[in-house]
Amino acid sequence: MTKHFEKVETLVSNIPDSSKIALAPDYSGCPMEAIRALIKRGATGLHIIGVPSVGFQGDMLIGAGCVETIETAAVTIGEHGLAPRFTSAIKNGTINIIDGTCPAIHAGLQAAQKGIPFMPVRGILGSDLSKHRHDWIEASNPFSENEEPLIFVKAITPDITLIHVPLADSDGNVWVGVRREMMVMAHASKKTLVTYDKLFDGNLLSEESMAPGTIPSLYVDGLALAENGAWPVGLFGNYPPDENHLKIYLDMAKTEEGFKEYINEYVFEPKAAE
Amino acid sequence: MTKHFEKVETLVSNIPDSSKIALAPDYSGCPMEAIRALIKRGATGLHIIGVPSVGFQGDMLIGAGCVETIETAAVTIGEHGLAPRFTSAIKNGTINIIDGTCPAIHAGLQAAQKGIPFMPVRGILGSDLSKHRHDWIEASNPFSENEEPLIFVKAITPDITLIHVPLADSDGNVWVGVRREMMVMAHASKKTLVTYDKLFDGNLLSEESMAPGTIPSLYVDGLALAENGAWPVGLFGNYPPDENHLKIYLDMAKTEEGFKEYINEYVFEPKAAE
Amino acid sequence: MSEVIKKEEMLIFVISEMLKGMRHVAVGASSPIPGGAALLARANSSTDFRVSMLGSEEHNTFTNGGTELFDCAAQGRIDAFFLGGGQIDGSANINLVGIGDYPDTKVRFPGSFGSAYLYYLVPRVILFREEHTPRALVPKVDFISAPGTSPDNVNRPGGPYALVTERCVFRFDKKKARFRLESIHPGHSLEEIIEMTGFEFDEPSTIRETKPPSSDTLKLIRGKIADEISETYPAFSSKIFGS
């Protein structure tokens, strides 16, 4: 049954340190309020998975020392490009990086969604990526008469999917619209925790037009209201990124000291998310 | 670009004899008006695929001699059970049957959707089904330390997906709601032909609530309006099956003569679909 | 209210008793009695109890198309499911394909549906076959749609739990790959069951009678459950409950 939490802080208390957490890219559903709560509580040892890439939220978590491993096809902050704390952490060797490619991450999650050990994936062959992936196997296509090589990508089963969505209802259903990567994430994960911008008046599954974009409560373990909860990243179909704020971040986060100042001001201060 | 056809007859003229056609089950989107048009035209040699099962439309096509091969997890007419023309055709050996199981058919289509040669599927092992499937391979899970057997199901690429949907727009987008097996079918098929009950006023993809249940026109090759086009099977969310009519069918179709009378009355007569 | 319990009402109750404590029960196509049982178990449950019914619009929360039921089972999110069979044998092998030499079966059934998958993945699969005759319950099925048991190297968290018929309840012993008679429905006898069962089964030392529904439960079945099930199975509901 889906639990409704009054506070985002309580919601994220359901994320143990060292969890493997699936996160959406900046153009999808970023639970920034929950990310700030994780930083505030001092989460450590997280393994974050960008589905298929990760942006601002990943850079924040890395900067705050919450991340041990990052598994992703890329780290990029919207239109602004390089993520300063990620770049610095890689340079200093303070985090592990598992470099992937978008369709392989999607395929790994879809394998978990289907309960199969792996999924064959086209492409990839001859890329240096596979040299460093012990969870990818080069195998032969058993349906080909010739010796056609293929990459088999191991299933990816996150402990937790943590996302922000525009709408949720009191029954625990959450609406992701066309951003269905979040549905795959929820299906594939052991637990799914969600923050949402607005409470939907009614049941999302009973509305013929809303149901197709809804993750049923069956897959949703916990929920908390977080108005404007994707700020400053923006929420698809609802509000754009706060570009000015992102620029402030990118400027401050160039250095470790600047990043600390940033989180002091915007995460630890009580008026953080206003 | 999606072509709009004035008549269902013209739409189905784009289905060559001997095509491999993916069809939806009775509780999803059945293009009955198009099926009647196929029978009227005397289509032959069809290979029909139930995704994952097929009902009234399959029985009609089989009875009318349009089908050479049927590939499906089951043939069943709604709550009524056994499909008379299918049962008789199997008994008389007049059609080829490729028996499958629902998730394997979905997996085969999903493999085609992803452009991969096969998909591993759980279950199936030790079933007599696999003895008769040369497109399924028993292989070993390469990610398991023990010799764990697995079934690899070959990709299924239909020539044509033929479906009926509640709504389409003038740009060629079609709305399937939660019946997303039809989206997988369209993605996996070389061509998709659609009949629809009502024209949607506007663009389905521009409506935030409609887009998640919409197959974009990118995948839709041809469209024709067919009001009440799923009759007598019913259309999810729109109208129920015409149970009285289905009973008439089941009664008449018990014999070949009766079936011929049925199609004379309801398919070849001009007032067929009224 | 008539206290004469109809067979269907009895079976709905019997199956619902096996669903106590479940969190999520799925019901396949053409399954009005298992569907009624799942809805009854939900009505009687004090904890969270979810029913997903194929073909229903009301009791179907899936939003990812036809594949979701199967994916959901593979994820371990379905606790119980129902399977039938034109033939069921003493090793719990089920045949939903036909009688005779495949593919030229002289009697053809609808087909295997998702049995060759869900039987492996859902922990508690309840076999339900109303007809209890030597024709239905056979020594060995002509075609295995899905086997009752699998070798150890097959990843199989699921399998048969019980077999419910119009005459009795069998429980399945996975280790012995064999059924054991659990209880006999009121009005039926052991001799009759032995005679009408095509396969051999274990017998308990004392024979228990299947408990019928209480009058409150019967009221619930004929009211709320009849009403709920009629959305998906109008013909069944009107025939049995006259509603």
Add this chain to the structure above:
Amino acid sequence: MSEVIKKEEMLIFVISEMLKGMRHVAVGASSPIPGGAALLARANSSTDFRVSMLGSEEHNTFTNGGTELFDCAAQGRIDAFFLGGGQIDGSANINLVGIGDYPDTKVRFPGSFGSAYLYYLVPRVILFREEHTPRALVPKVDFISAPGTSPDNVNRPGGPYALVTERCVFRFDKKKARFRLESIHPGHSLEEIIEMTGFEFDEPSTIRETKPPSSDTLKLIRGKIADEISETYPAFSSKIFGS
């Protein structure tokens, strides 16, 4: 209207010329110039021309989540795509990961995104790297995110078609696995290009100058295209077009 053609305008035009006759062009993340080129090619096309742009809500018709772009490419429904690279070498290998000994790269780029997939599957992949220096165009990349060519037994319908930079256009010869200089943008010279390119390439016998956009096309870029691209790339659009 100023007839001084900005570099970005020139590049949008040059790339759009390579998209003639395409039916479906997809544009990845952080790609304002290729995005503008695709929208320009669409505006100039008399036949059906579809643009799918990642990150756009207006020019994105995908409804199946993040996987659809990749599935769509694998289905053969995408004719052209764009890739860049922190490093690109003379065999069209691209590096989007970093410089130095992986994983301890001394310069880290964002990551490979979908390059290790789309480069294999989209028939016409246009490499775009604005910076044309020996640092960007290298003899051999430090890390292969995706290779320019593959052995014959690899199922690879796609691959590199051309490389567009701020100075010139290279076409890729798949058989030789080597670039050939196609044209030099106005204001640049062969000597400069040889000096600024870290890899060897073939030279044509006569050197062609890259055709700039006509004044009508320029108007189109500064009007309709600037407007359309600003939805996805507001910062780029306001910087280049001041809108």
